Amino acid sequence: MKILQVSPAYYPAISIGGPIFSMLELEKQLIAEGHFVDTLTTHLGLTEAEKQQQPLDSIINCSEQNRRIYKRFYGHPHYTFSPSTLIWLMRHVNEYDVVLINGIWNFPILAAAIACRIRNVPYFIFPHGTLSVDAVSLKRATTKAVLLALFVRRIVKGALRVVFTTRMEERKVLAYIGGRVNAFVLPNMVDSKEFQHLPARGNFRARFGVAPDVTVLLHYGRVAKVKGVIDSVRALAAVRERIPNILYVIAGGCEPNYRQEIEIEAKTCGVSENIFFTGLLERSEGLRALVDADLFILPSVSENFGMAVVEAMLCELPVLISDNVGISFDVGKARAGAVVTLTPDGKALASAIVGLLLDETALRVLGQAGRRFALENYDTPAVRSQLLTMLALV
Template sequence: MSEIVHKYRVLIVASHPVQYAAPLFKLMAKHPQLDIKVAYCSLQGVKAGFDAGFGVEIAWDIPLLDGYSWVEVENNSPKPQLGNFFGLINLGLWNLISKDNFDAVIVYTGYTYFSFWIAAVATKLTGKKFLFSTDSSGIEPRNKKRWKTWLKKMLLPLIFQLADIVLVTSTPGQKTVRSLGITEQHIALTPFVVDNSRWTSQADQVDVKTVRKHWSIPENGNVILFCAKLQPWKRPQDVLKAFAKANVPNSYLVFAGEGLLREELEAKAETSGIKDRVRFIGFVNQSELPSIYRSADLFILPSEYEPFGVVVNEAMLCGCPVIVSDKVGAGYDLVRHGKNGFVYPCGDIDGLAKIFKEILPDHERLQKMGNAATERMQSWSPKESIEAIVQALEKSKY
């Protein structure tokens, strides 16, 4: 006699379609224990919009709304925008949550939006299970203002106690939520993932010789890749300084991304005498990223503030070993120092240059580390993340 499988009806509230989350929703829709609907507070990402971090208008070029049930909830904000508390005021969430018979509501819209609180109150008042996700790996804010840290210590325990289960995306996030007084029973680690199969399959089709020719880089060159917003907290200037200091023969540095530091970096490359070995290729959309990662020998994310850093997933899936600062959340779960990448103290230019000198000329070791990077990602995949969500729903019943 076959066992009866309970199917959870789940409403997922999301601020907007995200290139990492949409493939996960598509896979969740196929899970035998899940019946999901996604409520979007905005369709920015599908529709072109200005991204303040990149400094350009973007729309992602992969399907974000296919393969799962979704609805756009009208935004009643007088000034609709992402990144502002009153930029998302989706009053329709109240009726959607209170009138439908969902078992649980999972909110991916942060508590820094008004719509989070609409969803939270509606869920609690109607007796449904309330789960929400946080990608935080610490409580220190990006601008490092002490009053914000103090305020978070006061308020976050109260906010997290609203949830039946807090979904965290990394081991540091798990430790942070636990340190705020939330018990293990009310925490679930749901790995921050991308669509692993898409990344690996597309990476396998890349013609590295053609890509490097487009970059005007020799096929046998040693290529370091920085792929992120050119913003101060990402510290792209550290990579440039360390690259110049290391001065490894036949080495090249590629910056993929846009942001307010681009002109400064271009000027610094020229004054440092390395302009001919540095490439700025601008913003790269999702469909083109696998070719960027696969054509590099080494990926670097030197951020001083990075709750996770899902670009690390992308690079590793494309067979590229990684270097991350000790402020990058992904480093704790994904990077094995000296095996599939390196972790160094944030801001340590000399230390970073030393790593460049050590690893860049050693192509055999780079290849082994790249293979180890791909292998690591086999157990950090959508499968583990979705199963963790299902287990969280199971826990929330008790």
């Protein structure tokens, strides 16, 4: 088949977070199955140097089966208004057998859905966790409510399938939009080959001056309000009473102004010296962080899947996640990680962190179980049959 991916941002825009890597892995698997895949996107999330390497309005031939087209956008990056994207789609969308639309609230998504409906081309929509009341309430909720009523609900219900990464995401979306949709669950895929030969322990600590005897809690990935980083900061004050030599490493690019909020909260809680920001890390440095940490924590308010969780598990790093994370039920059921229900006072999270860190045997067993679970459920070969089932719907 000839497949078109449409997304407001694409690799190498790693500052966007997990969806960038899940889209890239899906693209790789589609190509491996013999399909031709083009990606239509914008410069959203790219550095100035990366923009120079991805010229606008040009077809970039990545391989014989894979091309990318970058279009200019105007105005606020959250909406990526791009008239040239709509024009391109109206001219070319009927050259494809199916379109994979990634996201909900950006202009390219509206443009792709309109073009598909006019040209009678089937499309799948991948919401990537953006279409639930939890996610919507964090940013521009009123605007999104208007957009939902005007066109989003119709776009979603007109899809050949709405592709969710977990059943939790499906339930949340249906509760938010009201009514039913044609749903399909396809977990995010991770290529385990990247995690077969991990860096030696100690490289990350040496680079950032973290002593070997310091206990490291790790947040890895996009640093946003939805990720519950401030909840971790509040819990840290109680954790430090039991484990004084502790450091909360926050590894990833921050939402605008959010770092300042975290720092203010840390100062209020008296744990400023126990927090360290690395900024956005290159992929190789991210793996070093995962290898050197003692516990990965993700107390998200809303998380459709949890790519960073899977990556941590593949590094045999024990994980502690909230029950708002999409894969939390399966992780807890398999005892592949610890799952906590968040409380307003943060005591449940703090207690869970302390309980794990004071039991080295439990940590080791949890890390080993997590790696097995990730390989069995999210490695590319494990998800292949579900992907083929989805494509057979076209």
